[in-house]
Amino acid sequence: MEQGNKAKIRRLSSEYMEKQALLDEQRKRRRKGLLRRLTVFGFFLAIFMLFAGVTLFQQHASIQNQQQQNQQLEDELTTMQQEEQRMTQEIEWLHDPEYIAELARRDYFLTKPGETLFQLPRSGTNSD
Structure with a gap:
């Protein structure tokens, strides 16, 4: 019975309804x-x-490499500065006649007149 009533209902077409549909x-x-x-904008974003x-990421990796190289170069600079200090001290010692005489005795087994040279075994060469 209800289906029959629905079939009988007719839609009214009014200007308002057409405007709302538009x-x-x-x-x-x-x-x-x-x-x-929004989809295109999201894609480009x-x-x-x-x-x-x-x-x-590439810049971060580059910065890390440069920092590592900088640290290595600073370590190398420190080592070279220590070497320079050591060599400067060595130069100062080489101007001292007593140091030169000590080197001649130790390395070339030279002696002063009337001096006797005794060679002792070095303590680091034990075969124990």
Whole structure:
């Protein structure tokens, strides 16, 4: 019985209803356009973020390498400065006649007149 009543109901077409249908259709088109624009914008934003991330990662790696090289060069500089100090001290000692005489005795087994040279075994060469 209810189906028969529904079939008998007729839609009234009015200017208001047509206007509302047009507004609904416009809203749907605008919403579709908005979704398309947001999708394209999101896609470009994702590409930009990916590019920025890769660039930042490469820069971070480059900075790490440069810091590591800088640390190595600073260590090398410290070593060279110590070597320079040692050599400067060696130069000062080489201007001292007593030091030169000590080197001649030790390395070339030279002696002063009337001096006897005794060679003792070195303590680091034990075969124990």
